[in-house]
Amino acid sequence: MPRRLPPLNSLPSFEAAARHLSFSKAAEELNVTHGAVSRAIRHLETHLGVQLFVRKTRSVSLTPIGASYAAEVRQSLDQLAAATLATSGQQSSVLTVSTLDAFASKWLVPRLFKFRHAHGDIDIRLSTSDKLADFVSDGIEIAIRYGRGQYPGVKTELLMQEDISPVCSPSLLEGPHPLRTPADLKFHTLIHDDFPIDWTMWLKMAGVEGVDAHRGPSFYASEHVVQAAVQGEGVALGRSSLVDDDIAAGRLVRPFEFRLSAGLAYYLVYPPEALKRPKVRHFREWIMSEVSDHGFPAPSAATVDVSMEELKLLAQNPSLSRSKRSKSMTK
Numbered sequence: 001m002p003r004r005l006p007p008l009n010s011l012p013s014f015e016a017a018a019r020h021l022s023f024s025k026a027a028e029e030l031n032v033t034h035g036a037v038s039r040a041i042r043h044l045e046t047h048l049g050v051q052l053f054v055r056k057t058r059s060v061s062l063t064p065i066g067a068s069y070a071a072e073v074r075q076s077l078d079q080l081a082a083a084t085l086a087t088s089g090q091q092s093s094v095l096t097v098s099t100l101d102a103f104a105s106k107w108l109v110p111r112l113f114k115f116r117h118a119h120g121d122i123d124i125r126l127s128t129s130d131k132l133a134d135f136v137s138d139g140i141e142i143a144i145r146y147g148r149g150q151y152p153g154v155k156t157e158l159l160m161q162e163d164i165s166p167v168c169s170p171s172l173l174e175g176p177h178p179l180r181t182p183a184d185l186k187f188h189t190l191i192h193d194d195f196p197i198d199w200t201m202w203l204k205m206a207g208v209e210g211v212d213a214h215r216g217p218s219f220y221a222s223e224h225v226v227q228a229a230v231q232g233e234g235v236a237l238g239r240s241s242l243v244d245d246d247i248a249a250g251r252l253v254r255p256f257e258f259r260l261s262a263g264l265a266y267y268l269v270y271p272p273e274a275l276k277r278p279k280v281r282h283f284r285e286w287i288m289s290e291v292s293d294h295g296f297p298a299p300s301a302a303t304v305d306v307s308m309e310e311l312k313l314l315a316q317n318p319s320l321s322r323s324k325r326s327k328s329m330t331k
Helices: 007-020 022-029 034-046 064-088 103-118 182-187 201-203 221-229 241-246 276-293 309-315 322-329
Strands: 053-055 058-061 094-099 123-128 142-147 155-167 235-239 259-268
Touching: 007 022, 007 058, 007 064, 034 259, 053 155, 058 064, 094 103, 094 201, 094 276, 103 123, 103 142, 103 221, 103 241, 103 276, 142 276, 155 276, 201 259, 221 235, 221 241, 235 241
Parallel strands: 094 123, 094 142
Antiparallel strands: 053 058, 142 259, 155 235, 155 259
């Protein structure tokens, strides 16, 4: 039997309007008029016999059936675009990868030469942002994100876990107040960043008292915190993925064994059909192999797992003991 297809020329307008929740933005993306988008969607709704959008004075929203249909249409258009490129032989040799600034500068960029040696015909275009990739309008083909891995509508693979521990220049292990125990931190400058696990939390979890957790310089960017620690300006809370290379090179050391699990991790994120493109598949295989060679944080009896709920509770009441925090979370 012949396929029962919708009016195909209406689908790009519908998909763009559903993604932007705006007829005007869809028209701008497709380089057509607002009226053309509106007519295309009306035509599609008439053909289907259902309402896809709820139209308001200044905005539009998808109906439940419209949202479900939009997800299927988007996937179908992505598959068609990928098949067209593969068939026409017009696939670009440029691969656009999105990641975060700190991960790019401290982990990914120092390793990209290996990918270039293995795949010299693929040019990496690196985009750094902490926003979720759209994978359609922004041109991103594969992304590395930091969080809990809950990214609906895309393929998500665990890339690398992290732990948190103090790090410093080897020079701070010497001098009039060498770092031997966490209590020695009271003699040293603490360096701060914008990460959820801060010095107040780490000191409390380590059972350290008598150290002012708020003094010392602060940096928004984690890579700047690491650089300050390398230069001997103080002690930083180092995220393993960002400091392991400096530790291996002898630029930093971990003066104490006690570590906290970060509770978050790096994930590789891409559209379901992306691996049909060889350049995306090659990058995915390479970075997974690189992470495997690099290794996850070494297991340690001194590493403590801390849930995000416990961290939030600790931030609200730093004086609360861990046993009391656990009781509060079970209420």
